Amino acid sequence: MRRRLLATAAALLLVGGVAGSAAADVPAQRSAQTAPAAVQVPSGVTAGAAVFDRQTGAFTEQLNASARFRSASVVKLLLALDFLWNRGPDYTVPAADRALLEPMLRSSYDDAADHYWVENGEAAIITRMAGRLGLRDTAPPPTGYEGYWGYTSLSARDTVTIYRYLLDSAPGPVRDFVMGNLRQSTRCASDHFDQHFGIAGAFEKPWAVKQGWSGSYEEGTCGTGTGTFTSSRTASETQAPVAAADVDLSRPALHSTGTVGAGDRFIVAVFTLHPVGTSYGKAYTDIGRLTRSLNVPGAARPAGWWYGTWSDHVNVRPDPSTSNSRITQLPAGVEVLVGCQKRGQEVSVPPYTNDWWAYLPQYGGWISNIYISSPDNRLPDVKDC
Secondary structure (H helix, E strand, C coil): CHHHHHHHHHHHHHCCCHHHHHHCCCCCCCECCCCCCCCCCCCCCEEEEEEEECCCCEEEEEECCCCCEECHHHHHHHHHHHHHCCCCCCCCCCHHHHHHHHHHHHHCCHHHHHHHHHHCCCHHHHHHHHHHHCCCCCECCCCCCCCCHHHCEECHHHHHHHHHHHHHCCCHHHHHHHHHHHCCCCCECCCCCECCCCHHHHCCCCEEEEEEEECCCCCECCCCCCCCECCHHHHHHCCCCCEECCEECCCCEEEEEEEECHHHCEEEEEEEECCCCCCHHHHHHHHHHHHHCCCCCCCCCCCCEEECECCCCCEEECCCCCCCCCCEECCCCCCEEECEEEEEEEEEECCEEEEEEEEECCCCEEEEHHHECCCCCCCCCCCEC
16 A cells, blocks of 8 residues: 555656646545535636526526636637628538538637638627627737737626527527537547537536637647647747736636536536646646536536546557557546446556556546556445446
């Protein structure tokens, strides 16, 4: 036991404490179905959040709901709506535009956003859509950064307004096209970042999401390829000014927006900023914790136990062995939902070994327990598969 504890501590030091921050305050016995009584904003995080119940017509949660954040890729909702505006009830999206809009909405494809931003007037898009929808906190990118669509300012309450328009007022074909694509959100974004954080991790389907991330995060590792990748948009944003007006452009951002529940009952918007230097896995973990603490009455929450992980590029496998190709790789130090565990192939990280594997239902695959932040080979509170 002592050797295992030392091994875990050493591993946390090797990854700069990322796993420690992801797991230190997660009691092993806490089930994923347990929702805290109040919103939990992790230390160092600045957040704005709102939850709107379309059935009652009231907010169940508002936290700094009017605070303005740089939108990152959430602005792609406005780019799509501006393109589809006044197209008529029988309008069919042309194949060429469908080939851009679908991956922009499902996989956050930046090249498509670049295309529509330039094609339709850049900042004028934001001005038009803010007026059309009555958005109170939304504004174009600051002077000198007109080409940065991700620097559009948005708030949680304005994001709720956007979804309310989509669901309650937009023509049927527009609603079905946009929401239909958000329901098909891919785990791996076009730039190989894992985008199923926040809403997508906190709640069972049905959900629909449009996520956003911005800042000097490490390269994305999501997918089955052998390389690592970074988006050109993210790379260029590392040269951003410290601030513009009242919108912070420097700290890493991670946002989760969309709907939860049958009939899109709940609209959820979560905007977060993290300390400079925060890893993607740490930010992913923190927005997950915050989102799981929101008051979303009756929304189905996934069964399992949340655990931190350590090491970079942990492979998720289709079975509890290393013999088959990976499904994807985890963001470094991210917190994961463990559904059950079983013995499989022995894995060695000298001088330690472990033949227990954890099943991650949200990934549909397995990781060796040796990479889970726990002193025991077999997780003490997790059921056997």
